[in-house]
Amino acid sequence: MSAAVPQTAQRFAERGQAQYRAGRYQEAVEAFRLSLMIEPARPAETLLLASALELSQAEGDFLGTARYAAVLAPLNADAWRLAMHGSLAARRLAAAEREACRHLVLSPGSRDGWIVTARARFMSGQAEDALPALGHARIAAPEDAEIPQALARCLFRLGRLDDALAEIESVEAEGAAGPELAFLRARVLRAAGRMEFAAQLLDQLQAVNPDFTRQRKILELTVTVACLRGDGR
Secondary structure (H helix, E strand, O other), rough: OOOOHHHHHHHHHHHHHHHOOOOOOHHHHHHHHHHHOOOOOOOEEEEEEEEHHHHHHHOOOHHHHHHHHHOOOOOOOOHHHHHHHHHHHHOOOHHHHHHHHHHHOOOOOOOOHHHHHHHHHHHOOHHHEEEEEHHHHHOOOOOHHHHHHHHHHHHHOOOOOOHHHHHHHHHHHOOOOOOOHHHHHHHHHHHHHHHHHHHHHHHHEEEEHHHHHHHHHHHOOOOHHHHHHHHHO
């Protein structure tokens, strides 16, 4: 191989790194692709390409690139993190859970790893198994208000309505708010038979955001607690 070839690949790699640091992820994608066309087996650039693809939401095989990064650098926790994100986005849930496990072996305190594990289990109908993973996520990131909300959804799916309300109240006490949280509270209240309180919340949501009109109609057409818990939203 000519000495100019690795030098050219390195120049494109350095250009990609500069664009990545500047937050110009689409330009970084193009530079890393050029570098890897010249020298395909460059672990650092493959990992950065996968990350830039994710951050830019660029067209391209993000999942394939992320998995190749993990092949080139199997002891790199970030490579497995990107792979698990790609698998989850593609709804390859068993693969996402396996990749999250490998990520967690390398980074046991990763909030991200436990969240992906929980989401993969929840989405595959294993809400009971998602609970322990969410517990680990809470330990890893105790200030993250999204985790108690995820716990509330999981407990709701399992029919543990009082526990779900307690989780919602805990994040509200910490200052969390927003229409999605309010809608979740309304769903739990309705499932618990507290129709008046649920209706008040839904009235408020609908007044602020008419988009909730359709969601309310779907919710109010649901007649059983089991259906309410099984609603995919």
